[in-house]
Amino acid sequence: MSNRIDEKFKQLKAQNKKALITYIAAGDGGLDLTEKAVLEMEKNGADIIEIGVPFSDPIAEGKVIQEASLRSLRDHHTTLKAVFAMVEKLRKQTDMPLLLMLYANTIFRSGTDAFFDKCREVGIDGVIVPDLPFEEHDEFQEAAERNAVYNISLVTPASTGRIEKIASAAQGFLYCVSSVGVTGMRDKFSTDFDAFFSEIAKYSKIPYCVGFGIRNGEAAQKMGSYCDGVIVGSAVVNQIGEYQQEALPHVAALCQELRRGLDKA
Amino acid sequence: MSKIGRFGDFGGQYVPETVMNAVSELQEAYEKYSKDPEFLKELQDLYHNYAFRPSLLYYADKMTKDLGGAKIYIKREDLNHTGSHKINNALGQVLLAKKMGKKRVIAETGAGQHGVATATVCAYFDMECEVYMGREDMERQALNVYRMELLGAKVTGVDSGTATLKDAINEAMRDWATNIATTFYCIGSVMGPHPYPTMVRDFQKIIGEEAKQQILEAEGRLPDCVVACVGGGSNAMGIFYDFIPDTSVRLVGAEAGGKGADTEFHAATLTKGDLGIFHGMKSVFLQNDEGQIAPVFSISAGLDYPGIGPEHAYLHQTGRADYISITDEEAVQAFEYLSRTEGIIPAVESAHAVAAALKIAPTMQKDQIMIINLSGRGDKDVQQIARYRGVNLNV
Numbered sequence: 073m074s075n076r077i078d079e080k081f082k083q084l085k086a087q088n089k090k091a092l093i094t095y096i097a098a099g100d101g102g103l104d105l106t107e108k109a110v111l112e113m114e115k116n117g118a119d120i121i122e123i124g125v126p127f128s129d130p131i132a133e134g135k136v137i138q139e140a141s142l143r144s145l146r147d148h149h150t151t152l153k154a155v156f157a158m159v160e161k162l163r164k165q166t167d168m169p170l171l172l173m174l175y176a177n178t179i180f181r182s183g184t185d186a187f188f189d190k191c192r193e194v195g196i197d198g199v200i201v202p203d204l205p206f207e208e209h210d211e212f213q214e215a216a217e218r219n220a221v222y223n224i225s226l227v228t229p230a231s232t233g234r235i236e237k238i239a240s241a242a243q244g245f246l247y248c249v250s251s252v253g254v255t256g257m258r259d260k261f262s263t264d265f266d267a268f269f270s271e272i273a274k275y276s277k278i279p280y281c282v283g284f285g286i287r288n289g290e291a292a293q294k295m296g297s298y299c300d301g302v303i304v305g306s307a308v309v310n311q312i313g314e315y316q317q318e319a320l321p322h323v324a325a326l327c328q329e330l331r332r333g334l335d336k337a
Numbered sequence: 338m339s340k341i342g343r344f345g346d347f348g349g350q351y352v353p354e355t356v357m358n359a360v361s362e363l364q365e366a367y368e369k370y371s372k373d374p375e376f377l378k379e380l381q382d383l384y385h386n387y388a389f390r391p392s393l394l395y396y397a398d399k400m401t402k403d404l405g406g407a408k409i410y411i412k413r414e415d416l417n418h419t420g421s422h423k424i425n426n427a428l429g430q431v432l433l434a435k436k437m438g439k440k441r442v443i444a445e446t447g448a449g450q451h452g453v454a455t456a457t458v459c460a461y462f463d464m465e466c467e468v469y470m471g472r473e474d475m476e477r478q479a480l481n482v483y484r485m486e487l488l489g490a491k492v493t494g495v496d497s498g499t500a501t502l503k504d505a506i507n508e509a510m511r512d513w514a515t516n517i518a519t520t521f522y523c524i525g526s527v528m529g530p531h532p533y534p535t536m537v538r539d540f541q542k543i544i545g546e547e548a549k550q551q552i553l554e555a556e557g558r559l560p561d562c563v564v565a566c567v568g569g570g571s572n573a574m575g576i577f578y579d580f581i582p583d584t585s586v587r588l589v590g591a592e593a594g595g596k597g598a599d600t601e602f603h604a605a606t607l608t609k610g611d612l613g614i615f616h617g618m619k620s621v622f623l624q625n626d627e628g629q630i631a632p633v634f635s636i637s638a639g640l641d642y643p644g645i646g647p648e649h650a651y652l653h654q655t656g657r658a659d660y661i662s663i664t665d666e667e668a669v670q671a672f673e674y675l676s677r678t679e680g681i682i683p684a685v686e687s688a689h690a691v692a693a694a695l696k697i698a699p700t701m702q703k704d705q706i707m708i709i710n711l712s713g714r715g716d717k718d719v720q721q722i723a724r725y726r727g728v729n730l731n732v
Contacts, residue, residue: 128629129498129615131510132353138497151627176351176614181628203614205357207341207350211614228355230517238354252355253515 075220076169076197077244080119081279081300090334091245091281091301092292094327095122095173097140097309099150101316103158109312109323114168116324117331122200122303123159125174126150132202134256136306140313152182156194163195171198171224179212188215198222198244206238227272228252229263239275246280248272248299257306258285269298288326289333296337304330342531345654347647350530352617355514359522364532366437371539376436380429384543387461388417388424392544394551394708399678400698407561407701409694410708411681412548412576421684421713422544422572423454423525429540431458434521441465441516444523445509447474447502447568448639448686449481450713451525456490466490469509471501474638480717499632502568502642506616526569527646530617534646541575548708549579556706562587562697565710566689567660568604568640570649572712581657590649591693593635594662602634605662606645607653613644620647636665636725639686639713667692669725672715684713685722 084091094113098106110121126144130137144150152174159170172191179187179201191199198221204211209223216223222244227235230252239246251263272280282295283303292302304326311322342348342364350360370376384390393413401409414422427444434442442464446452452468459466468485472494475482485492498504506524513522527534527541545563552560563580565573567590580586595603603609606621613622615630623631623643635641652658663671668685671692676682683691687710694709701707715722723730 129503129507131507131616132355132514134511142497145629175628177622177624177628177630180614180619181611181624181626202353203351203617205350205352205354207357211351226354228353230355230358232358234354234358249355252517254511 075222075244076167077120077222080169081245084119090296090337091119091279092117092327092330092334093120093122093281093301093303094118094308095124095303095305096312097124097126097137097144098155098158099126099144099148100140100309100312101319102148103150103154105312105317105319107158107162108320110162111165112320112324113327114166116327118327120169120171122171122173123155125152125155125172125178127175127178130175132254134254134306136257136310136313137255140309152178156190159196160194169197170195171200172196173200173202176201176203176211184212184215188212188219188221191221192219196221198224200224200247206234206241229268235271236275239272240277242276242278245278245300246272246276247303248280248282250282250284250286250295255284255306257287257310261285265298289329292330292333293337296334302334342535344648344651347618347620347650348531348534349619350617351614351619352530353514356517359513359517360530362437366433367532367536370433370436376432380432383428383432384425388428390417390543391547392416394548394555396555397679403678404695404698406699406703407705407707409698410552410560410706412544412708412710414544414572414710414712415681415683415687415714419454419457420716421450421454422541422575423451424457425543425575426525426537426540426571427451427454427458427523430521430523431455431462431464434464434523435462437521439519439521441467441520442523443467443469443509443512443520444525445469445502445505446525447505447641448637449474449478449485449717450639452485452490452492453481453488455523456485456488459490460488468492469495469505469512471495471499471505473500474502477638477721478717501638503630526571527574527648528569528616528618528644534618534648537571538574538578538648541571542578544572544575544710545577545579548576552706552708559583559586560706560708561585561701562589562707563710564589564591564690564693564697564707566591566640566686566712567645567649568593568642568686569644570646572710574646574648576710577652577658588652588658589693589697590658590660591689592660592662593637593640593689594664595634597664598662603662604633604635604641604643606643607649607660608662615644618647620650621645636668636721637685637689639684640689661693663689663692669722671695672718672722681711682715682719683711684715685718687712688715
């Protein structure tokens with residue numbers, strides 16, 4: 073079965089472009105706003121979108137996404153079912169790759185098989201599960217594969233000695249975490265990127281993209297130069313957090329800036 | 338792929354990639370040192386000469402006569418240095434951290450007992466120590482906050498979520514992911530990713546080993562029932578573990594029933610929870626249909642946790658141990674009962690075990706034996722119990 077993620081990277085490669093992957097916290101400001109923001113991001117240069125399903129205890133997130141998650145749950149009572157319904161509506165309007173970023177318990181609790189069946193049904197191309205390391209990938213692998221949904225693998229600067237095994241089993245794209253710690257915008261990085269990415273390049277057979285801490289066009293350009301794309305989360309979520317229902321022009325402007333930066337990389 | 342660190346289907350290592358190498362490093366270090374006679378000798382020495390082990394196995398004569406059922410013995414973990422069983426695990430983990438060359442130790446704490454124990458051992462070993470504690474718990478346990486600070490630890494309040502134990506764990510995990518190279522995360526219970534549930538149980542199993550030897554000396558036979566309170570479950574695993582092969586010994590865990598397991602306000606995980614994946618482990622959690630972790634409620638900050646260690650989930654599933662829920666009111670009554678009857682003020686956590694004993698012991702025969710694990714002393718709780726009873730202490 074083909075997957076929109078593979079198609080997208082093939083297409084980008086042919087155009088000699090890098091992937092701009094953005095993240096949005098589903099239901100922050102309501103799911104109607106999320107739906108509009110996804111389309112707005114696509115219109116303004118995003119190639120792939122990660123839709124974050126809110127969780128009560130997001131242990132891998134920094135303050136910005138933690139608070140967005142909380143607003144989504146507290147103010148809008150966002151459910152997985154409602155997120156799937158939104159994706160179903162989005163699928164009628166776009167053919168871009170859509171991923172869900174969510175914690176293991178959200179999948180497990182909804183029934184692993186039923187969850188991945190639903191992903192295929194509504195047109196989800198991949199999942200990113202921050203609390204599912206390589207050692208536990210088996211938990212969801214069979215159900216994901218049966219539905220042609222990629223379970224995206226992550227490597228971090230603390231993955232010394234693990235990159236080979238993770239990269240060789242990865243599907244779709246490899247998510248390279250720029251620095252240790254939690255998600256969030258950073259002013260500077262302490263990672264030795266040359267060493268980190270040369271290790272990744274050695275083992276990755278699929279595109280690899282970098283995320284965590286990329287806040288603007290300048291950072292997108294710098295980080296994009298190391299790999300096949302950049303992933304921007306907290307900077308987008310921050311715009312929605314600040315402007316809520318009026319956020320779309322701000323989100324659009326940010327995506328344009330990121331796109332310009334990335335195109336220079 | 339191998340399924341390591343599993344108790345049946347429970348356990349595992351569901352943690353972010355950033356901490357996987359640290360988890361593996363800990364696993365290797367623990368495998369090495371747990372077989373190293375030098376390490377074990379050093380730990381035994383600390384148990385005896387610093388923590389004041391072995392703890393007493395005390396025959397509760399008045400309670401036995403009053404209840405008219407089983408002979409009741411109390412394992413006095415409250416008499417350990419720092420006032421609870423938590424010192425056993427803190428000594429083990431911080432000694433291991435030292436061997437691993439770590440300079441900084443972080444911990445989460447609910448009631449403050451694990452935080453105090455960790456701060457104490459860090460002071461002893463000259464290690465930097467930071468303890469995460471829910472803001473709500475800092476208010477409930479102000480005395481323990483000050484104790485930790487006296488011991489040189491930094492106490493960081495956590496405002497996110499419900500501002501209790503689970504949120505303190507979330508924040509400690511975030512710190513760990515950020516400071517992975519320098520920092521050792523000293524988890525206070527038999528929970529989290531492998532190797533923690535096994536390692537913490539091993540550091541606590543001395544409770545059961547001593548209790549078994551002591552009861553054999555006192556009575557010449559095994560007990561019929563062992564009772565302990567269960568939050569994450571470390572004191573219970575500690576006293577249960579050595580008795581697991583002795584199938585004639587009934588093992589009973591007392592969970593925090595709050596205002597009642599049938600209300601919305603409790604922390605009775607095994608009574609009311611469902612299988613899930615959280616805090617590094619597959620186990621049983623209180624959660625809604627969407628998998629959102631539920632807010633929990635208990636008079637006891639130490640039992641106020643929406644999950645339980647994976648080995649308990651396994652003992653529950655296999656029927657080897659029974660778990661019952663004890664309400665706040667029952668725990669407070671047991672707190673007062675033990676104070677008046679035996680002159681021992683229990684921690685409000687441990688009072689849940691006493692309350693379970695008050696229910697079970699009278700149903701047993703006079704020639705049967707029960708051991709209650711008294712996991713901690715109650716000085717820290719006096720003010721809160723007074724408040725519960727409507728007494729104003731003006732402090």
